[in-house]
Amino acid sequence: MSTTHRILVADPISEAGIEKLKADPAIDVDVRIGISPEDLLADAALYHGIIVRSQTKITREVLEKASNLKAIGRAGVGVDNIDVEAATEHGVIVMNTPAGNTISTAEHAFTLMMSMARHIPQAHASIVAGRWDRKKYVGVELYQKTLLILGMGRIGTEFARRAMAFGMRVIAYDPFLSASRARLLSVELADQIDDALPEADFITMHMPLTPDTKHLLNRERLTEKVKPGVRIVNCARGGLIDEAALADALESGRVAGAALDVYEAEPPGDDFALRGSEKMVFTPHLGASTVEAQENVGTEIADTVRNQLVDGTVVNSVNMPSIDPKTLEEIGAYLTFTESLGRLAATVAPRNAERFRIEYSGGLSEKDTTLVTRAGLKGLIDAAWGDTEINYLNAPANAKRLGLQITESKQADPGEFTDLIKIIVTAGDQTTTVAGTLFGGKPRVVLINDHHVEGKAEGNVLIVENNDQPGMIGQMGSILGNHGVNIAHMALSRSGAGEKALVFINLDSTPSDEVLDELRAQPSILSAVTAEI
Numbered sequence: 102m103s104t105t106h107r108i109l110v111a112d113p114i115s116e117a118g119i120e121k122l123k124a125d126p127a128i129d130v131d132v133r134i135g136i137s138p139e140d141l142l143a144d145a146a147l148y149h150g151i152i153v154r155s156q157t158k159i160t161r162e163v164l165e166k167a168s169n170l171k172a173i174g175r176a177g178v179g180v181d182n183i184d185v186e187a188a189t190e191h192g193v194i195v196m197n198t199p200a201g202n203t204i205s206t207a208e209h210a211f212t213l214m215m216s217m218a219r220h221i222p223q224a225h226a227s228i229v230a231g232r233w234d235r236k237k238y239v240g241v242e243l244y245q246k247t248l249l250i251l252g253m254g255r256i257g258t259e260f261a262r263r264a265m266a267f268g269m270r271v272i273a274y275d276p277f278l279s280a281s282r283a284r285l286l287s288v289e290l291a292d293q294i295d296d297a298l299p300e301a302d303f304i305t306m307h308m309p310l311t312p313d314t315k316h317l318l319n320r321e322r323l324t325e326k327v328k329p330g331v332r333i334v335n336c337a338r339g340g341l342i343d344e345a346a347l348a349d350a351l352e353s354g355r356v357a358g359a360a361l362d363v364y365e366a367e368p369p370g371d372d373f374a375l376r377g378s379e380k381m382v383f384t385p386h387l388g389a390s391t392v393e394a395q396e397n398v399g400t401e402i403a404d405t406v407r408n409q410l411v412d413g414t415v416v417n418s419v420n421m422p423s424i425d426p427k428t429l430e431e432i433g434a435y436l437t438f439t440e441s442l443g444r445l446a447a448t449v450a451p452r453n454a455e456r457f458r459i460e461y462s463g464g465l466s467e468k469d470t471t472l473v474t475r476a477g478l479k480g481l482i483d484a485a486w487g488d489t490e491i492n493y494l495n496a497p498a499n500a501k502r503l504g505l506q507i508t509e510s511k512q513a514d515p516g517e518f519t520d521l522i523k524i525i526v527t528a529g530d531q532t533t534t535v536a537g538t539l540f541g542g543k544p545r546v547v548l549i550n551d552h553h554v555e556g557k558a559e560g561n562v563l564i565v566e567n568n569d570q571p572g573m574i575g576q577m578g579s580i581l582g583n584h585g586v587n588i589a590h591m592a593l594s595r596s597g598a599g600e601k602a603l604v605f606i607n608l609d610s611t612p613s614d615e616v617l618d619e620l621r622a623q624p625s626i627l628s629a630v631t632a633e634i
């Protein structure tokens with residue numbers, strides 16, 4: 102029976118995006134634009150996916166209630182209305198549409214700069230008010246002026262192209278922009294923001310709001326560092342500028358004008374200090390509000406969330422590495438297998454594991470194994486701590502919570518195998534090693550501690566360590582048979598004749614505690630453990 106995935110669309114996205122979801126038999130879509138925070142909390146558990154823009158807040162509280170939620174899609178760029186940390190802890194993937202509104206936003210920011218330079222909104226309002234103020238609204242040219250772009254990503258880059266077409270000198274400040282990329286884009290690279298501020302006639306901001314960028318344009322910069330008469334555009338995020346300090350800098354004349362699309366509070370409250378200023382140009386967060394951008398981001402996010410829920414692909418996630426169909430094809434087989442190895446390690450290892458080490462050799466060592474490591478970790482944590490809520494996304498955060506250190510290493514030489522995955526779990530001074538590989542696509546366990554085996558890494562397994570002496574296999578077979586437990590496959594290993602031996606048995610059903618107790622009571626059986634891997 103096929104599963105239906107229920108998606109809530111909480112903010113306005115394009116009709117084309119909604120139609121895509123409605124047309125998909127695997128999806129059940131609820132369009133509840135402007136859903137209240139109370140209703141969202143009450144109904145959060147109904148949904149496997151939620152699509153938002155910037156209005157709806159996906160808080161930790163919502164995530165705590167959203168017990169079935171797997172994916173949040175942001176039809177746009179900024180994810181500051183989503184508690185991404187809480188989403189990660191709850192194993193919820195957050196994905197956005199990074200490029201769909203780039204051009205619209207760059208054009209909007211550029212429009213703001215031009216409107217501000219020529220006082221367009223003020224001049225328009227004066228005509229509407231019946232005035233003819235030709236002297237009051239004398240503007241400035243952009244030509245041969247210096248522009249400072251703070252944040253030279255997708256939108257910053259598009260803004261730069263347009264500014265150069267207007268004959269502006271462009272300086273970019275972006276700690277992640279390389280000198281070679283700056284040369285390629287024909288912009289001057291500023292190492293320090295404070296070196297560039299005194300040179301700029303215009304500043305435009307295009308970076309995310311983070312603890313590092315909050316109030317990047319602070320009181321000191323706005324009153325002491327910027328060039329007198331500078332004009333500032335912010336079409337990125339409100340908190341990047343200290344609005345109270347900007348109001349004072351406008352009042353003193355240090356800043357000649359500013360144009361904002363985004364605000365510290367949206368919508369701005371009654372105490373919004375800039376509202377009455379004649380030197381301001383405002384738009385109500387309209388950067389991405391074009392027919393084209395909304396069509397792009399709406400259809401893209403509908404596909405992204407749908408594909409994640411139905412096919413398990415992950416693209417443009419802000420909290421998880423991508424799993425596109427190609428990656429899935431390359432490493433998909435290793436994911437379930439490595440999870441089984443993690444479960445096996447939990448079964449054989451002592452409780453309270455402190456360190457989890459995973460080693461890749463052979464062809465796998467050249468691939469991106471981030472998710473494979475997480476799969477092993479998931480198996481270990483699920484089996485050892487009984488944490489069934491664990492998934493690829495929250496496995497590292499849960500490992501941290503449990504005090505489990507993770508290390509990953511790679512080496513090209515796989516020895517006798519094409520690929521080998523080895524998991525080493527340490528608790529105190531005890532170390533447990535399990536290793537496995539795919540033989541012709543079939544998952545095989547090839548090592549348990551010092552024992553080389555060839556066991557099937559699937560289903561119910563029983564691992565028995567015993568003294569190597571005649572009759573042991575018969576003894577185990579009889580105990581299992583007497584309890585109606587059928588053996589599907591058996592692999593033997595011993596260090597040497599008369600030494601320790603290990604038997605890896607695949608069973609058709611789970612052996613009861615009684616069976617295990619009986620096995621453990623045999624004088625030559627040293628240990629017997631079972632697991633469903």
Ligand SMILES: NC(=O)c1ccc[n+]([C@@H]2O[C@H](COP(=O)([O-])OP(=O)(O)OC[C@H]3O[C@@H](n4cnc5c(N)ncnc54)[C@H](O)[C@@H]3O)[C@@H](O)[C@H]2O)c1
Nearest residue numbers: 179206252253254255256275277307308309336337388389
């Ligand atoms: N007003 C709107 O409607 C609207 C629309 C789209 C995007 N946005 C916002 O615009 C911003 C930029 O979007 P984008 O698509 O260009 O993102 P992007 O990720 O392509 O670019 C952001 C750039 O900021 C840089 N950066 C990060 N920290 C920095 C710092 N401390 N100082 C200087 N640069 C720093 C990054 O290196 C990156 O190059 C985002 O905040 C996004 O949410 C607003």
Ligand SMILES: O=C(O)[C@H](O)COP(=O)(O)O
Nearest residue numbers: 154155156177178179389
């Ligand atoms: O980050 C973004 O994509 C913009 O701020 C657009 O926000 P919106 O989708 O609410 O218009």
